[in-house]
Amino acid sequence: MRGEYKVPGGKLVAAEVEVDDGILSTVRISGDFFAEPDDALENIDRALTGMPEDASVQQMSAVVTAAIGPQAHLIGFDADAVAIAVRRAVGRATSWSDHTFQIIHGAAETPQLQMALDQALTESVADGTRPPTLRIWEWERNAVVIGSFQSYRNEIDHAAAEQFDVTVVRRISGGGAMFIEPGNTITYSLYVPGSLVEGLSFERSYAFLDDWVLGALSELGIAARYVPLNDITSPVGKIGGAAQKRLASRDAEARNKLGGAVLHHVTMAYDIDAGKMTQVLRIGREKLSDKGTASANKRVDPLRSQTGMPRADVIDAFKDHFRGRYRTADGVITESERRRAEQLVTEKFGTGAWLHRVP
Missing domain, CATH: 3.30.390.50 (CO dehydrogenase flavoprotein, C-terminal domain)
Structure with missing residues (x-):
């Protein structure tokens, strides 16, 4: 063997x-x-x-x-x-070559449903009802996604969020807040069985699951690199951040075979309004500096400025690189997964109790 x-x-x-x-x-x-x-x-x-x-x-x-x-x-x-x-x-x-990955790139969804879909699709992989999947997100509105353990009031200027029509949601993974503008960010999720990262620490699994996108960025002429724990950066500044969550299967047989599932999601800045971001998020100038700008009047635009490509073309290049690297098939969110996600919005992601779980 x-x-x-x-x-x-x-x-x-x-x-x-x-x-x-x-x-x-x-x-x-x-x-x-x-x-x-x-x-x-x-x-x-x-x-x-x-x-x-x-x-x-x-x-x-x-x-x-x-x-x-x-x-x-x-x-x-x-x-x-x-x-x-x-x-x-x-x-x-298991290794990447042991799997055929579905690629999903669907329509824009509300921030609450996006959070719920992440959990629902991770559950499906954990239960063995879905193969490993790469999902490209489209955003239906402005949003801030805060980490599972962040304080709402410490991270969010509520008045500014209302002024700029920004919806705040909380995800199931840890890490920091992500500022989203439709058309100005690129977000994707990987849903993989635990067997793919078996034996890897959380720290190692970040680098392991980010490796393909570094290759895609390299093909676009960006000298990107992984910076522990969860950043993707380039010589001109931070490009994006990753976060992870591991879920056990609800089925004992699948749990023993697959080892549960891992959600690994990444948001990258294509062309973000840094001035708006710093009003909505309570972040200082020092934190802003690692996002590629020293002034809140500038834009955070590493993917736009370094590639010179439209956002849609960058996404297509990402998908093409992934297809060239692994066995893939086009996929969709199933009806049962969407029903599960809608249930999670009602019971969890759309509730004040979840959003303010850390006040």
Whole structure:
């Protein structure tokens, strides 16, 4: 059995594994990485041989770290990457190539329904009723999306929000507030089974799930990079921010097979009115500076200015890059998913109790 793991920004690690009676009887690690001293790779293979087939990433990583010792240097990969490759080889984790991803790019939706659709589609993936999916959002109105744990009154100037007709909603993931103007932002969500990020910490999974869009931006001539924990940036400033939420399946069989599901969503600035943003959001000049502008009178426009392309063409380039990289099929939101989302709007995302859960 063979498994591979490409370290975001690093090298490819491959694991060839044989299993006898639940034990790793043969393990051979290879890849285009660098390792010193020369016998480090043999020590890794030897250390993993004899481990239980169902050993966790943490257990295997600890064994690898102990086997190579503190003087060894792993360049372009690490012990976790080795463990993830082994887990994929024995079918305990999946890779991008194991899935066919649906791509959904539908009509504009209200902010409340967008929040609800994120939860509904993540639930569907967790339950095994939907394949992994990339969804491109369209916004029906101006909005601010605050993180699950942010204080409404600390983040939002309520009078300014009303003045500029901005609807404030709260999402299920953590992180900071996002200022939205229809036509001036690009928002997408990835809904993937937990098996795709199995063994990855939250921090590693951000880089892993953002890797494809960095490739898409590179093709557009933007030297974008991932900045921990959740930012995508370029030499002229921040482009966008990501957030994640992991949900368990409501079905025990699917939960054991898929490991639940991960919601990974990103909002990027195409051409935002920074003056309006700083009136609605209670953010200081220092925070604004990492969004590519030193003055509230300027616009935050990294995607427009760096590509010179209309927003629709940038989105099409993103989708084309994703299609060229993975197996895909066009998809739609199902009737049952929309009913579930509408229920969530009524019971959760459209309520004052949810919006002001942190006053």
